[in-house]
Each structure stands twice: as structure tokens, then as C-alpha cells.
Amino acid sequence: MSRPVSRMEKRFPTKINMRRGKVDMTHGSGGRAMAQLIEELFVKHFDNELLAQGNDQALFDAPKGRMVMSVDGHVVSPLFFPGGDIGSLSVHGTINDVAMSGAVPLYLSAGFILEEGYPLADLEKIVISMAKAARDAGVPVVTGDTKVVERGKGDGVFITTTGIGVVPDGLDISGANVRAGDAILISGHIGDHGVAIMSSRENLAFETRIVSDSAALHGLVADMVAMVPEIHALRDPTRGGLASALNEIAYQAEVGMKLFEDNIPLRGEVDAACEFLGLDPLYVANEGKLVAFCPADKAEKLLTTMRAHPLGEHSAVIGEVMEDDMGFVTMETGFGGTRIVDWLAGEQLPRIC
């Protein structure tokens, strides 16, 4: 990021005090203070050639083939939680949305809404974590935006990221492609993220070793589509959990599904936390899991491929797709009965008696 030595006046005579400073309204004003924050915080940590172009947009060659684009706003509370923070989450979340088409994610953009008074030291922690997540994933943040809102008008930091990617030839992955007879697979334990977040909420704080599963899944997806290009659909079961993701697809593809509760991977600690919070783990958010649908005769191969990847070692076949014009997602319970697994209604609220 070095510029040729010139006679240009030094833009910022002194550095921003990242240790003690706070976000103020000038950081979003469009003036020198904003330029300095961008340079000394965002450009410094995100550090890539496209961002270093220094324009309001990143310029790059368009790859050949079909492209996908996805946007995701992040407003998680608290901003720092076991296993991640809003920075890493905002990178993983959007990469995963892009990857669920089978695409190779290429670039990210990031829009920050900062609240006046937010400590710069915490903001820097978030940006460093975000930069690391992007670097580890090999998907750079190439353009961004910063806005500041008055104290009380935001909740510290909100981050919106957009991602683009290119879909390899020969893939046709969409919820609408799911067919009766498909096998349903999941890449690991459900509910880790939601429970990790809840365990760190101020009014709920309870001790658990559970950490968020927040992770970028494009590497796992790449292995999966390479081995089983016949995959019909992929979805990351985030808000609303596994139950909501499956209902979305059942509706989209006009099919029914049957799950087997005993096959759904669930950690004992998550199960226990959900039990005392009165939650159903099927509705608790994940940030590093995917659900895959493929023809039944490819399920074994897909399962083996998924288990061979570090982010899929606890993968399992959890159910099957069937014809059902009502579009019900049902489940054979661990107890031996059957029930519907419905969309999440309202918010999941703990039982009171």
C-alpha cells in the first residue's frame, strides 16, 4: 500500500488513537476524519489490491460463466460471542449465502453503520477479525462504506456485506430442484451458534463450553459439488434453524419431507441448554452448517465426501423428500411418534411454567 514519495501534503499529521478513541460524527462526515479512519483502520487491515485502488468502487475483470450475488445484514447482539464476533460472522454469512449455489465466492463488500461513542479499540478488534476471516477464506473485502449514527440510534456496530461468486459449469443448484426421493443431509451438529449467543446474552448468561459454529463453507461445498455434481439444493440453516430452512425448500419445491430425529446430530450441551431455555434445537440458528439434497443413490457418496472435510466430519443423512401436496415437513420423533416440524412462529420464547 505504499505510494510513491511525493510533495503532496501529509493528509493526517497525527494517527488516530485506536486504543482510547471513540467513534464520533466526523467519522462518517465524508471529510478528512473519515478518510483517516478508512485508511488507518479498514484499508490497513483488509489490505488488498482492489481496495488499494482507492476509488468508490473496485474494478476487476468479470469472470466467465454464471455469477451469483448475495447480501446479508448483521446485527448480532452481543457483538463478541464465544467462537466469533460480528466481524467474522459478517464474512462467513455472506460467503455461505453465495456458496449455497455451488459458486466459488470471489469478492465481498462491507457497509458499516457505527454508533457514535463506540470504542475504536473494539471496532478495530472487529475489523481485524473480519480481515482474518476474509483472508482465511481467500475472499477479499474489496469495497466498503462507513456511516455513523448518533448515540442511541444504533447498537454499536451493524455490518452489511455483499458477496459475488461464479458458479462452475454443469451445476444447477436450487431449492426448486428438490424432488421426491431425494436424501436430506446435514453437515454437522445443529444449534451451536444460537446457544453460544444466548449463553452470552446479559439477561441469560449461563456457563457453557459451546462455541458458535460460524465458518465459511465454500471449501466444503467445492468438495461436494466436485464429487457429486448432481446435488439438487444447498441451504445454510441460519435464523429459524434447520426447521425453517427445510420448510422454505418444501414450499419452493412443492414437496414433503420426513426427518428422523435420532439421526440429527445434536451436542449434549446444546440439547441441555435448549431444554432449560425451553427452546427446540430445530429452530436454533447455525452459522457454519449446510443442508444438502441429492438423489438417494448419491447420498452415500456425498456423505463420505462431506465427512472427509473438517467442517463436515459429523455429517449425517437426516431424512428424505416425498411427494406431499400439502408440503408438510414431518419427523419421526426419537420417541417413536410423528409430528410436524413447522416454520418458526414468532420468536422462540422460553416456556414459563
Next chain:
Amino acid sequence: MKYVDEFRDKTIAKKLAKQIAEEADPARQYNLMEFCGGHTHAIFRYGVQDLMPDNVHFVHGPGCPVCVLPIPRIDNAIELAGQGAIICTYGDMMRVPASGKNSLIKAKAAGSDIRMIYSTQDALKIARGNPDREVVFFAIGFETTTPPTAVAIKVAAAEGLKNFTVFCNHVLTPAAIQHILQSPEVRELGQVHIDGFYGPSHVSSIIGSAPYDYFAEEFQKPVVIAGFEPLDVMQSTLMLIRQINEGRFEVENEYTRVVTPQGNEKAQDIVSEVFELRRSFEWRGLGEVPYSALKIKEEFSEYDAERRFTVSESKGKDVKGCECPAILRGVKKPTDCKLFGTVCTPDNPMGSCMVSSEGSCAAYWSYGRFRLDRAKEAAQ
């Protein structure tokens, strides 16, 4: 999960199912009312019905605390919030329909300060943190949630917390059961057949099993106090079937790992220190039920929101066509209601039974509505 998974074991469930099928007399119908929403929830969530013979029927009772609270009380809470108080309440209460398509969650969105809390301690914390605001705890629930409210009032009194009050809506289980058994639908018209009761589990841990002796005797109906796990429900079903077959009507305790005949006397003492009986209280579905609820004693009157604030009298009524009242009495099933699943769903509840996962409409809709469709298909 230790101490929990044992009560959800499929192998034991199958054995029990077999035993129930063997012992249930095919010439008989067994109509068993579970009073508690906790049982309703377990029955649907684990699909217990699927393990029962066709002649064993679950009749869902009124034991869902948010379901039985009549609309005027919710209107009152919304009005208090409108007067500037911070209203604290348990989550399920937020979406229960009030008058004029309002609810606490809608009032919150419109600007009232209504906060969802997890325990009475949270409400106290909010009161301590906002000394210049009135903080009202909208207290609801059966005997299980009453002791924590009593403790909160005692703590507030000990601390001299001046801005904390309780809007008390605590209700009593035995009075409600008695009311159902005395209702003309059960006694005279024979519209509702109840052959036995699953006694409450958490409630009984507080009040003990002794208070049920009277019903068993007076109404000649067997009562089995049952835990909330699915195996508890199955074991209790077997116990009820045996009593019915043998013509017995006793109070039996299946939930011995928690419930004793006398209950939790310490909790009972705290409750009786702070609360006394109301002469009468309106229940949604049951109407006015004598001596079925608690109010705050004179001694603690400064913590009683009903004494500190004035609210207008609400005449709020259930939405037209809503069968919640009949469903709460066990007279109708959720599927008998014209609103069920058409305009009334958990996302847009018109009646209280569609709100909480312990409400029979919500449980039926969220977990069991495929049965309706399958039954229709089978009929064709």
C-alpha cells in the same frame, strides 16, 4: 442429557405402548384430560398419540397460563404501559390477543415500554435501574410461578423499592379442575366425557398430591399426577387405564421423583405470607370461578399495581367465532373451530390457545395438523 433422556426412551415407550394396547378394553373409550399445557405440549411434540390405541383419547384442558387470562386483564396491562409504566412479563404473554386486535407486542412496537423477562429477578433489576420509572411486573401463571412472585415482593419490601409493583394474575389449579367437573357440560349434558385426569406435574411439586384427593372422591374420577416427559405421560396413561378398568378412583402419583403428598411447604409458606384468595376471578373459557386466584395481602399493598394505579374497566371479549372458551373446557377440539388454521395461526393468533406452545390449538397446529390431512385422505 442425564435424567432427561431416560424419560424419552423409545424402547421403553414401545413396551409401554404394547402394555397399554393389551390392557385397554376395546369395548371402552378412554377420555383422559390432561389439565396442563405442559402435557399437551409433550403429547404433541413427541407424537405420543401415535403410540396409543384408537380408543384412548387425550382431552386437552385449560392448564396453559397465558390461555386462561381473560382479555380485560391484558387490556389493563396495556393501559398501564400507556400510562408510562415499564411492564415486565414472561415471553408467552407478549403475543396474546387483547381488545381491538392489540397485544403487548403490538403496544411495544407502538412505543410502550414492555419488556420480556425470564425471571422475577429481572423485573427487580429493571426497577432498581430505573428509580424514576414505575416498573410493573405482569405476573401470570399457576402455583408454580407464584412463589417467585412472592419472593420478588418480599425482596422489594426488604429493599424499600418504591417503584416496583406486581399486577397479580396468579391462578389456582384445584379450583379450575373442580369448576370443569361441576360444569353442566360434564355433569348434566354429558357433552364432555372425562374418565380420568393427568394431574399437573410442576404445579403438584408445589402444592403436593393431597389437594386432588377431594376430586377423586367427590367426582369419582381417577387422577394420576404425571411428569412432563413423554414416558411419564405413557406410564400415567397405563395407570389411569388400570384404575378405570378396575373401577377405582384414586389419586396416584407417577411423578414420585418430584411430587410428595405435602408438596413444597417452604414455597407454600412464602405464598401464604404474601398472597390471599380472591373471592372470584374471571378465567377465559371458564368464566368467573370462585376462589380460583390470588391477590396481594393488605400488608404488601404498596406492591400491588391494582391498588397503586387506576385503570379503566375493560369489557374486551374474545374474537367472534373463536372457540377458545369451549376448547379450554375440553368441550371442543381445536379442529372444531372455524378460525383454526384459516385466519388463526401461531403467526397471527386470534385466540389465546393459538399463542403459547402449551395452548392446545398451537400444539395441534404446529405439531399435529398433518393428521387431519391424512385422516381426510384415508376417508376418501
